Amino acid sequence: xxxxxxxxxxxxxxxxxxxxxxxxxxxxxxxxxxxxxxxxxxxxxxxxxxxxxxxxxxxxxxxxxxxxxxxxxxxxxxxxxxxxxxxxxxxxxxxxxxxxxxxxxxxxxxxxxxxxxxxxxxxxxxxxxxxxxxxxxxxxxxxxxxxxxxxxxxxxxxxxxxxxxxxxxxxxxxxxxxxxxxxxxxxxxxxxxxxxxxxxxxxxxxxxxxxxxxxxxxxxxxxxxxxxxxxxxxxxxxxxxxxxxxxxxxxxxxxxxxxxxxxxxxxxxxxxxxxxxxxxxxxxxxxxxxxxxxxxxxxxxxxxxxxxxxxxxxxxxxxxxxxxxxxxxxxxxxxxxxxxxxxxxxxxxxxxxxxxxxxxxxxxxxxxxxxxxxxxxxxxxxxxx
Ligand SMILES: *Cc1c(COP(=O)(O)O)cnc(C)c1O
Numbered sequence: 413x414x415x416x417x418x419x420x421x422x423x424x425x426x427x428x429x430x431x432x433x434x435x436x437x438x439x440x441x442x443x444x445x446x447x448x449x450x451x452x453x454x455x456x457x458x459x460x461x462x463x464x465x466x467x468x469x470x471x472x473x474x475x476x477x478x479x480x481x482x483x484x485x486x487x488x489x490x491x492x493x494x495x496x497x498x499x500x501x502x503x504x505x506x507x508x509x510x511x512x513x514x515x516x517x518x519x520x521x522x523x524x525x526x527x528x529x530x531x532x533x534x535x536x537x538x539x540x541x542x543x544x545x546x547x548x549x550x551x552x553x554x555x556x557x558x559x560x561x562x563x564x565x566x567x568x569x570x571x572x573x574x575x576x577x578x579x580x581x582x583x584x585x586x587x588x589x590x591x592x593x594x595x596x597x598x599x600x601x602x603x604x605x606x607x608x609x610x611x612x613x614x615x616x617x618x619x620x621x622x623x624x625x626x627x628x629x630x631x632x633x634x635x636x637x638x639x640x641x642x643x644x645x646x647x648x649x650x651x652x653x654x655x656x657x658x659x660x661x662x663x664x665x666x667x668x669x670x671x672x673x674x675x676x677x678x679x680x681x682x683x684x685x686x687x688x689x690x691x692x693x694x695x696x697x698x699x700x701x702x703x704x705x706x707x708x709x710x711x712x713x714x715x716x717x718x719x720x721x722x723x724x725x726x727x728x729x730x731x732x733x734x735x736x737x738x739x740x741x742x743x744x745x746x747x748x749x750x751x752x753x754x755x756x757x758x759x760x761x762x763x764x765x766x767x768x769x770x771x772x773x774x775x776x777x778x779x780x781x782x783x784x785x786x787x788x789x790x791x792x793x794x795x796x797x
Contacts, residue, residue, distance in 0.1 A: 431756075436463025439778035441761065450782045452774040454761035457598065457630045457739075460657035460698075460707060462777040467697045468660035475693035484511075484686050494692035497699045498666065501639055505648045506668035511687035515629035515655035516544030518665035519592070521681060522651040523548045525669055526590035526623045529676035533567075536583045536591045536622075538574040540600030543592060543627055552592050554600065574603060577612040588622040590651070595641035598630035601769040602734055602741025610645035623650040623673065629665075630739070633657045634702050634776050637712030637737030644736075660698035664691040707776040711737035714783055718772070721787050727794045731768075740772040741765060742794070751793055758789040 431443035433454075439462060441449045451459060461468060475490055482488055495509050502509075510521050523535060535552060537543070543552040550559060551566040559565060568589075572579040574597060584591060591613055597603040610626075617624045626649035631641035633654070638644055642652070650673050655665040665686070685691075702708075715737040722733045722742060731743045744751065748764040755762050755770075765771040770790075774783065 438462035438465070439775045439782050447759070449756075449759050449761050450774075450778070450786050451761050452755075452772045452778075452786050453763040455661070455773075455775070456656070456763065457635065457773040458656045458661055459775040460633050460635060460777075461660045461701050462775040463661065465660055465698070465701060465777070467701045468662075468694050471693045471697035472662070472690060475689050479689045481685070481688050481690075483684060484682050488687075488689045488692070490689035490692040490696070491687045494687075494695045494699075497696050498668075501699060501703065502668055503640060503642065503648060503652065505670050506652055507671055508669040508674045510667040510669070510681070511692070512665035512667070512683045513663045513685050513691070514544070514665045515627075515653065516546040516549040516665075517683065517686075518629060518653035518655050518667045519543045519549040519552065519625075519627060520546055521665075521667040522592070522625045522627075522653050522669075523552070523590070524679070524681055525651060525667065525673055525677055526625060528679045529673045530589045530621070530623060532587050532589035532622070534585075534587045534589055535569050536580065536588055537569060537571050538593055538597070539571045540574055540597050540603060541571070541592070541594060541627075542597065542599030543594075544629075574600075575606050575609050577609060580609075580613055581616045584616045584620045584622055586620060588617075588620055590623040590625050591617055592625040592627060594627045594631065595645060596631050596636060596736050596739055598739065598771070598773075599765055601743065601765045602739060602771060604734065604736055605645065607645065610642070610647045614647040614649075617650075625649060625651040625653065627653045629653050629655040630773075631736075633698070634708035634711050635737055635739050635773070637708055637715060639702070639708050641736065658698065659691045659695035660701075662691045662694040664695055702776075705777070708737070711776045714738055714774075714776075714778065714780070715740060718783065718787055722790065725791050725794070727791075729794050735772075738772070738774055738776055738778075742770040742772070742790075744768050744770065744794075754793045754796075755789060758793065760786050760789045762790075 537552040652668040
């Protein structure tokens, strides 16, 4: 059997020469050649509280001394404390919490819970949506090149154009178990749901007896200027998925559900490492830090400044700048890869979303001077792009 170079399996849109990192602190990363970078997306939206946030590090070290792992059917103080903390900040109707280890797993659980709770098979998802790469989550994901080599995927999934209420209403019927949506499509290019879209999705689900799953794996934990993006739309989903930055950089996934979903659920679902003490201790520290520092307000302010600054440059190479909080997409007239490469040479790490969007997902703790420096560098690079 051939073991491929792990990098050959990574994103095709990543820049060519990839640095190898040895250290990180808040919004700064250092590679093995001693180069310093400002992280404006290198952690893929995981680093809301920054790299190696001291509060997270301390919690991890202390927890590692006490207890590293016990299986999911047993309780631990770390898990109990984390679930309590998460419930205290989560949308009030979502009082049930299932813990896993990644965004894909959180989505898999949501899909399974929706099917088992409704006794229905079909899931409606959105074009340009991204929900992960395991078979169920991938079935909800839109991009053809992510899907095709692995078909057949899980049956029962349909995709409708994002922000098209009529198409969504038409797609939902008595066989629909759930609708799964992102409030801001991240991987799909930073597309924001219209103010009417999520409320309309909620109503259409209610009419058909279907469940609404909000995937906040990327938008959650302050990223968009609210602790949860869904707060802006004022809807109550039946299921909500979290992962990425939930535990300050440690792998975790969470599927939040209403009591009704839990009561209607039958069957069995579990995860050996889900809710493990290390992730839970890091998660408690990350939530505490986020709330104490009110990081969503920082995301709102710095994000607004960034979007306004980039728009004011009025660059011919830029088709549109859009975003919510510190989740920003710069849609170019050309390809994003050369821009990402040029930024990297200036010491700024960003990521793509599709082939023509540069995506910025800096840690919400990024110091103002680093953010200004990154925006200046972006302006310079895009001027020549
Ligand atoms: C990243 C992402 C996922 C998948 O998370 P993994 O941890 O990579 O499995 C799912 N949904 C959304 C919205 C994401 O951004």
